[in-house]
Amino acid sequence: MVLTGLAILSGCGGSGVTSGGSSGSLSQSNTSTSGSVTPRLLPPAPPGQPPSAGSTRIQTELPAGYAVDLRPRVNPLVVNLRSGWNMFSMPFVSLSQFNVSQPGNVLACYRYDATTGNYVELNFNNGAFNSNPFTGYWVYCSSPTQVTMNGDEQTQTTISTNLAMGWNLVGTPFSVNTPTSQFQWQSGTLPAAFASFLLWPGVLTYNGSAYTELGHPPTALPAAESQWIYAYAPGVLSRTVTSLAANRSFELPTVNSGGFINASPGDSTTIPGWTVVGNGGGNVAVIQQDFVFRGTTIRAQDGTQSLDLTGFSDLTGIADVGVSQQLTTETGKTYRVSFYIGNQVDPGGPGGTTSTVNVEINSVLAFTGTNSDGAGSNVMNWRQFSFTFTAAGPATVITFRNGDVAADTSNGLDNIVITEEPGPGA
Ligand SMILES: [Ca+2]
Numbered sequence: 001m002v003l004t005g006l007a008i009l010s011g012c013g014g015s016g017v018t019s020g021g022s023s024g025s026l027s028q029s030n031t032s033t034s035g036s037v038t039p040r041l042l043p044p045a046p047p048g049q050p051p052s053a054g055s056t057r058i059q060t061e062l063p064a065g066y067a068v069d070l071r072p073r074v075n076p077l078v079v080n081l082r083s084g085w086n087m088f089s090m091p092f093v094s095l096s097q098f099n100v101s102q103p104g105n106v107l108a109c110y111r112y113d114a115t116t117g118n119y120v121e122l123n124f125n126n127g128a129f130n131s132n133p134f135t136g137y138w139v140y141c142s143s144p145t146q147v148t149m150n151g152d153e154q155t156q157t158t159i160s161t162n163l164a165m166g167w168n169l170v171g172t173p174f175s176v177n178t179p180t181s182q183f184q185w186q187s188g189t190l191p192a193a194f195a196s197f198l199l200w201p202g203v204l205t206y207n208g209s210a211y212t213e214l215g216h217p218p219t220a221l222p223a224a225e226s227q228w229i230y231a232y233a234p235g236v237l238s239r240t241v242t243s244l245a246a247n248r249s250f251e252l253p254t255v256n257s258g259g260f261i262n263a264s265p266g267d268s269t270t271i272p273g274w275t276v277v278g279n280g281g282g283n284v285a286v287i288q289q290d291f292v293f294r295g296t297t298i299r300a301q302d303g304t305q306s307l308d309l310t311g312f313s314d315l316t317g318i319a320d321v322g323v324s325q326q327l328t329t330e331t332g333k334t335y336r337v338s339f340y341i342g343n344q345v346d347p348g349g350p351g352g353t354t355s356t357v358n359v360e361i362n363s364v365l366a367f368t369g370t371n372s373d374g375a376g377s378n379v380m381n382w383r384q385f386s387f388t389f390t391a392a393g394p395a396t397v398i399t400f401r402n403g404d405v406a407a408d409t410s411n412g413l414d415n416i417v418i419t420e421e422p423g424p425g426a
């Protein structure tokens with residue numbers, strides 16, 4: 001019994017398409033035709049009949065226009081999977097929530113190994129996804145199913161994946177539709193790769209019964225979905241962003257192993273890129289990750305150093321010490337600020353139990369984040385926060401300020417990533 005057929009795409013030169021999604025056939029070789037700019041074969045069919053699916057499930061009527069209910073960058077993200085096969089991607093790392101409305105409806109999940117041409121089965125309900133955020137998945141549902149997920153957004157300034165020659169099942173690594181102009185293929189942009197036929201511009205998506213072109217070339221990769229991309233030679237697909245904040249991870253100045261370096265308000269040289277602010281007294285400290293305070297090792301969230309907004313000796317009731325930096329921005333553009341707050345739980349002790357960071361944009365409070373996690377842990381607990389602001393001018397001053405009570409002398413800050421928001425105009 002054939003679960004799904006293959007559609008020959010107009011304009012895609014589909015002659016010779018013979019592969020079918022016959023039950024149990026989970027592999028198919030991908031070959032390109034030398035000297036031609038047109039892939040001769042369509043990508044593999046969906047992985048065939050799910051192992052536990054009865055034949056009565058096939059040919060289910062599909063709702064028109066498979067809709068993804070997205071709340072862009074508003075966690076949690078809710079995705080509606082249709083009955084049948086869905087092309088899915090996982091936009092989060094370090095999943096904190098993964099709720100499948102009716103787990104029994106999800107009968108199969110596969111990723112595709114383009115180097116061997118084989119589908120690899122995964123356990124969707126356990127959230128057992130590949131750690132590569134560009135991995136694309138097929139998910140088969142016996143009836144419509146809602147997936148609610150949450151976790152950290154991608155905050156590495158570079159994420160990348162290797163594509164093999166031929167068709168690759170590529171997942172969109174973000175929770176928003178992301179313009180192709182924000183991705184790179186080898187040393188150029190993704191649109192340039194389509195234009196010069198380093199990649200076939202006919203990127204394919206699945207409409208529930210057949211492959212269709214996402215675009216020719218597509219202008220954006222849809223959030224939480226995957227797509228087939230054909231490469232004429234192996235290469236690296238990546239997304240690199242430049243964070244606006246200098247020394248965004250407090251890796252400077254270099255601190256000796258197990259040590260820290262204090263800086264006081266008014267100091268704009270000790271911590272490159274940052275000026276320490278506050279109403280006199282107090283300090284902040286750059287901490288090397290082997291430093292131990294009250295039994296908690298202050299591991300960095302990124303790199304080997306982080307900042308303590310309470311400094312080493314801020315038991316003086318001064319709660320407004322922080323660090324500030326002027327960013328070059330473009331008037332009217334929206335920027336996302338992602339950062340991590342580090343907390344240690346030291347009930348009754350100077351380590352405190354919660355950590356609060358107030359973020360100001362041009363001296364106006366824009367965001368407050370509190371991390372209360374980490375009870376029982378002997379290493380720093382890090383939690384990600386993010387918010388957006390729209391630049392009012394060509395320069396924007398951002399300030400991260402200690403919001404802990406005076407008796408609390410532990411408040412971590414690390415891995416600040418400030419990027420222009422993806423969008424049609426980006
Ligand atoms: Ca760091």
Ligand SMILES: [Ca+2]
Binds near residue numbers: 410411
């Ligand atoms: Ca604290």
